[in-house]
Amino acid sequence: MSPDPTCESAKRHIIDACVQSAKIKGYNDACGVLRGTLFLSEEPLSLDDLSRTTGYSKSTVCLNMNLLENLGIAQRVVIPGDKRSWYVAVSDPNSMKAVLLTNIKKEAQLILNALEQTERDLGSCGANTEKIQSKIAAMRHFYKQTDELLRLISRFTTEELIDLLSKAKI
Amino acid sequence: MSPDPTCESAKRHIIDACVQSAKIKGYNDACGVLRGTLFLSEEPLSLDDLSRTTGYSKSTVCLNMNLLENLGIAQRVVIPGDKRSWYVAVSDPNSMKAVLLTNIKKEAQLILNALEQTERDLGSCGANTEKIQSKIAAMRHFYKQTDELLRLISRFTTEELIDLLSKAKI
DNA sequence: AGATACGTTCGGGATAATCGAAACGTACTT
DNA sequence: AAGTACGTTTCGATTATCCCGAACGTATCT
Incomplete structure (x- = not known):
C-alpha cells in the first residue's frame, strides 16, 4: 500500500479517533481499528x-466486521466470481447521517414504549399515583416529540437542514 | 413510598428500558437502574x-450517580442545612435534548479533529496520497456540516424544530 | 475533643468481555 | 472425490469490568 512512515503516522490519528469513538459507544477497540483501517x-x-x-x-x-455492517458503518461488497467478502466504509452522507441518529432513535423508542406501558399499568392500579403519572405524561410528550423530530430530520439532507434552520428566526 | 405490587411492576418497565438503554450506550446496569429509580x-x-x-x-x-450527573441525566440538589446530596432526574426538555445530542456532538468533533490532523500531516508527506486525501476531504465536509447542524439544532426547542421542518417543502 | 453522618476512594473477588487457535461448513476447483 | 479457499462458530485462556465491604477524609454536631 503506502509504507511511508510519515504517511502511516498521519493515518494513526484517524484510527485513534475511531477507537476512542468506539469505546465511547461501548464497543471494543477492534471495532474502532477496523473502522479506521477500512x-x-x-x-x-x-x-x-x-x-x-x-x-x-x-x-x-x-x-x-459483521457488527460494523449491522451498525451501517461498513458495507459488504460482492464481486461476481469471487467468494470473498470485500468491505468498504460507508461514505454516503445520508447513510452516515442515519448511522449517527440510530442510537438516539433507539433510545427514544425504547423509553417511549416503557412509558406507555407503565402509564397503562398505573391506570389499573389502585394506589394514588397522580404525581408520577403526570411526570410520565410529560416525559412521554418529550420522547414523542423527539421521535417526530427524528423522523423529520431523516427526511432532509444535512445541507437542506442547515439551510432551513439558518434562515429561520429564533 | 408506594408498596402496591401492581404499581411496582408497572414501574419495572421503565427501569428495564433504562437498563437496556444504558447497556446500548456502553454503561453498566446500575446506571440504568439508578436512572429509572430516580x-x-x-x-x-x-x-x-x-x-x-x-x-x-x-x-x-x-x-x-457521579457518572449520571456528568452525563446530564441526574442533577444534584443541595438543601441548605443538610449535608446530604439529593438527586433528581433532569426533566427539563431542553436539557434532555442536549443530553441526547452530546454523543453525536462528541463523535463529530472527535472524528473531525482527527481528519484535520491527518490531512495536515499527509500534506507534508512525500507519498502519493491523492485518493485518500480526497476521501478525507469529503468526510471532513460531512462532519463539518454535521457539527454545524448540531449547533443549529441546539438553538431551537424541539417544538420549534418540528414546526419549522414540518412546514418546509421537501 | 470525640462522635456522628455524610461522600468518596481503595483493594479484592466474582463476573463478563475479548481475542486467538482450531474445528467446522460450504462452495468451487482439480 | 479429494483439495482448496473462503466465512463462521466454538472453546479456552487472558484480560478488563463490576460491585461490595472497609477504610478514609471531612464537615457538623455534642
Whole structure:
C-alpha cells in the first residue's frame, strides 16, 4: 500500500479517533481499528486483508466486521466470481447521517414504549399515583416529540437542514 | 413510598428500558437502574435512599450517580442545612435534548479533529496520497456540516424544530 | 475533643468481555 | 472425490469490568 512512515503516522490519528469513538459507544477497540483501517484504504478489503493490516485474528475480524455492517458503518461488497467478502466504509452522507441518529432513535423508542406501558399499568392500579403519572405524561410528550423530530430530520439532507434552520428566526 | 405490587411492576418497565438503554450506550446496569429509580421517585433521593431502593452498595451508587450527573441525566440538589446530596432526574426538555445530542456532538468533533490532523500531516508527506486525501476531504465536509447542524439544532426547542421542518417543502 | 453522618476512594473477588487457535461448513476447483 | 479457499462458530485462556465491604477524609454536631 503506502509504507511511508510519515504517511502511516498521519493515518494513526484517524484510527485513534475511531477507537476512542468506539469505546465511547461501548464497543471494543477492534471495532474502532477496523473502522479506521477500512476508511483509510483506497480499495475494498477482505477479511484476510483486514486481519493482516490490523494484526487481529481472522475470527475477531469476522465478528467485528459483521457488527460494523449491522451498525451501517461498513458495507459488504460482492464481486461476481469471487467468494470473498470485500468491505468498504460507508461514505454516503445520508447513510452516515442515519448511522449517527440510530442510537438516539433507539433510545427514544425504547423509553417511549416503557412509558406507555407503565402509564397503562398505573391506570389499573389502585394506589394514588397522580404525581408520577403526570411526570410520565410529560416525559412521554418529550420522547414523542423527539421521535417526530427524528423522523423529520431523516427526511432532509444535512445541507437542506442547515439551510432551513439558518434562515429561520429564533 | 408506594408498596402496591401492581404499581411496582408497572414501574419495572421503565427501569428495564433504562437498563437496556444504558447497556446500548456502553454503561453498566446500575446506571440504568439508578436512572429509572430516580425518575420514578416523587421526591429527590439521597445516596442512602438510592442504595436502599436499588439494593446496590453505597459506593456503587456514589460512583454511578457521579457518572449520571456528568452525563446530564441526574442533577444534584443541595438543601441548605443538610449535608446530604439529593438527586433528581433532569426533566427539563431542553436539557434532555442536549443530553441526547452530546454523543453525536462528541463523535463529530472527535472524528473531525482527527481528519484535520491527518490531512495536515499527509500534506507534508512525500507519498502519493491523492485518493485518500480526497476521501478525507469529503468526510471532513460531512462532519463539518454535521457539527454545524448540531449547533443549529441546539438553538431551537424541539417544538420549534418540528414546526419549522414540518412546514418546509421537501 | 470525640462522635456522628455524610461522600468518596481503595483493594479484592466474582463476573463478563475479548481475542486467538482450531474445528467446522460450504462452495468451487482439480 | 479429494483439495482448496473462503466465512463462521466454538472453546479456552487472558484480560478488563463490576460491585461490595472497609477504610478514609471531612464537615457538623455534642
